[in-house]
Amino acid sequence: MNSLFWLVAALLLAVAPAQGQLLPESKKEEAPAAPEWPEDSLGRRTPRGTVSGFIQAVANENYTRAAHYLKLDRTLKRKRGGPELAQALQRLLDVQGNIYPYSRLSEAPEGLVEDNLGPNLEKVGTATLNGETFDLILEKTEGPKGAPLWLFSSQTVQRIPLGFEPQESELLVDSLLPVALQENKWGGVPIGHWLIILLLAVLTYAFAWFVTSSLLYLIRMIWPKAGEEPTEGIIKAFALPIRLYLAVWIFVAASQQIGISIIVRQRFSEVTIIVGLAALLLLLWQLIDAVSRFSERRLTRRGNMAGVSAVLFFKRGIKIAFFAFGFIVLLDSLGFDVTAGIAALGIGGIALALGAQKTVENFVGSVTLIADQPVRVGDFCKVGDIVGTVEQIGMRSTRLRTLNRTIVTIPNGEFSSLKIENFAHRDQFLFNPTFGLRFETTPEQIRYLLVELRSILYAHPKVDPEPARIRFTKIGADSLNLEVFAYIHAADFSGFLEVQEDILLRMMDIIEASGTGFAFPSQTLYLARDKGLSEEKGKQSEEKVRQWRESGEIPIPNFDYEQIQKLRNTIQYPPEGSSVKDNEAPV
Structure with missing residues (x-):
């Protein structure tokens, strides 16, 4: 009895410390609550906010405000004035710099973690000075209460020459504009810059059209098969997207070379992203049309109308998917939060799939019938206990004409799972x-x-x-x-x-x-006769x-x-x- 008592006591003592250790561990597993920082009046909590705030400040010619987006240590403040440095950075960006479109800049307080620049640095563009190109870097600093503040790094600011003035060759746009279009401004930029960039968009597209049309003509002259299907359809599918890509590339390069203001170029940067995305989706869209047209013609010549129906169904489904993808990416490029929308689409897709189980089952069955082809239209067969001639294979069901001349409709999901005996291909x-x-x-x-x-x-x-x-x-x-x-x-x-x-x-x-x-x-009786x-x-x-x-x-x-x-x-x-x-x- 005593031995049993001491055994129970020993077990209790062994369990007690273990329970005492579990409580602290459970506290450690609790995720720390995200800190809530007060809003920064200048919007410098994220890299995108810093770049957008700086562009807006120089557009309003408020260089004192723009200087707050630069990281200025005591040496820089003493040797160089903040507003003068902000104005010099604007001039450098106007003729020899480029900033990424806003959609490529992070909107998270921690920035892009996987950019191989370290946790506190963010690349937002490039600039060229005296033939040497360097990166424009933002650096995350700590503001009041440890809140993050993203500023142009001191290394970037030190590269900015105080009192920088562009050369005459870099001010081609200003040399072409009359005085009235230079003095009158809109959005902090001479009106002439807005007019020139619109004219530049038209000219670059016209030049891209000339280049691609000439290239297509040469391809048809050199390659005889370029006028045959499906090659012709594929070449036409690439024509317009390549023209748009070429026009965007020339537009971006030319707008920087002729000295269009960074303010105007940054406004149009989102347009170039949207046009590039539209060109990609247009390429995929037209490739689908070209391939589907070629497939439809071949299947029609073979009399495989069920295959034509499948091609049309797949084409519509893929186009809807591309449209949804393009719409989501477009909203994201414009700065909208699409996370909730994607989640809603996922939940809606699950609900739709659950509600359309039979439809999906019949569609999969029709794909199986088209791919495996156990029967074709006109075949005499036995499906389950039904004997008849196949009259139609649709996307949802298959129709058989029985020996009694009646029509039996069998859903393709059920049809593909039944035992099928085809009498049409007997050799003996x-x-x-x-x-x-x-x-x-x-x-x-x-x-x-x-x-x-x-x-x-x-x-x-x-x-x-x-x-x-x-x-x-x-x-x-x-x-x-x-x-x-x-x-x-x-x-x-x-x-x-x-x-x-x-x-x-x-x-x-x-x-x-x-x-x-x-x-x-x-049972037959034999008679005398x-x-x-x-x-x-x-x-x-x-x-x-x-x-x-x-x-x-x-x-x-x-x-x-x-x-x-x-x-x-x-x-x-x-x-x-x-x-x-x-x-x-x-x-």
């Missing part, structure tokens, strides 16, 4: 009758029939001789059974019935000539079997190869007297 037809002979038939008569009936199979031109056979298979309750197994060559079921009819008639003649006959059902069996014919067949036996030529259990070759095609088919000529017989 099975001929497998069983002849039940009377019990009075003698063994010699059976031997005679085995030989003669088998001879018909080997001699008939429409019967495949390889698996052809006839065997005495069973002594039944009311008959002696001979089973025939052979394959008949025929183009269709109607041709098979013709050949089968001919063979059955010939075999009936052989059975009658043997002196026996077909068995009656056991029954003539019975022909003794004369029975003796004739027995005599012939005797002769075969004496000469050692009885072909049982099998014919030898030479006998089969002698018998091949010795039967006239169609039979003599038939109105069907030889060349009209079914193949």
Whole structure:
């Protein structure tokens, strides 16, 4: 008893420290709450806010405010004035600098973490001075209460020459403008800059159109296949997107070279992003159209209308997906928060998928039918327990015309999962009758029939001789059974019935000539008027079997190869007297 007490006590002591250690660990796992900083009046909490605020300040010619976006240590403040440095940075950006579009700048307080510049640095553009290009870097500093403030780094500010004045060759736009368009300003920029950049957009597109049209003409001259499908459709699909990309690239480069103000260029930077995105989506859109048109024509020539329906469905689905993707990216480029929208689309997509399970199942089934092609329009088949001819394979269901001339519609999801037996592609037809002979038939008569009936199979031109056979298979309750197994060559079921009819008639003649006959059902009563069996014919067949036996030529259990070759095609088919000529017989 004492030992049990001490064991329980030891367990309690072991558990108690463990519980004491779990509580602090659970506190450590709690995620720290995100700090809430007061809004910065200058919008410097994020890299995008800093760049946007600086551009807005210089547009308003408020260089004192613009200086607050520069990181100025005591040395810089003492040697250089903040407003003068802000104005010099604007002049440098006007003629020899470039800032990324706002959509490429981070809107998070921590900036872009994966840009390989460190946690407190952010690249926002480039500038060129004395032939040397350097990066424009923002640096994250701590403001009041540890709040982040993004400023142009001191290294970037030190590269700015105080009192910088562009050269005359860099002020091409100002040299072209009259005094009135230079003195009158809109948005902090001479009106002439706005007019020139609009004119530049038109000229660059016209130049890009000339270049791409000339290139297309040369391609058609050099490459003959350029005028054939699908090559022609693919080349046309690339024409307009390449023209837009070329126009945007020339526009951006030319606007910087002729000295368009950074304020104007930054306003148009989002437009260039949107045009580039539109060119990419347009390229994909036109490629889908070109490929789908080519596929539709090929499938139409083959008569595969179900495939055409699938192509059209896929084309519409992909286009809707591209449109949704482009719309989301466009909203993101314009500064809208699309996270909630994407989440809503995801939830809506799940709800739509759950509500359209049967529709999706039928669509997948139709894709399976088109890809695997177990049946085609016009095929005679058996699907489950339904027998009929396929009349239509749609995107949702398949229609069969039954033997009763009714229409059965089967959803493709169910159709693709059923057992399908297609009769339309048979290369041969099975001929497998069983002849039940009377019990009075003698063994010699059976031997005679085995030989003669088998001879018909080997001699008939429409019967495949390889698996052809006839065997005495069973002594039944009311008959002696001979089973025939052979394959008949025929183009269709109607041709098979013709050949089968001919063979059955010939075999009936052989059975009658043997002196026996077909068995009656056991329930049939024999009447006195029954003539019975022909003794004369029975003796004739027995005599012939005797002769075969004496000469050692009885072909049982099998014919030898030479006998089969002698018998091949010795039967006239169609039979003599038939109105069907030889060349009209079914193949």
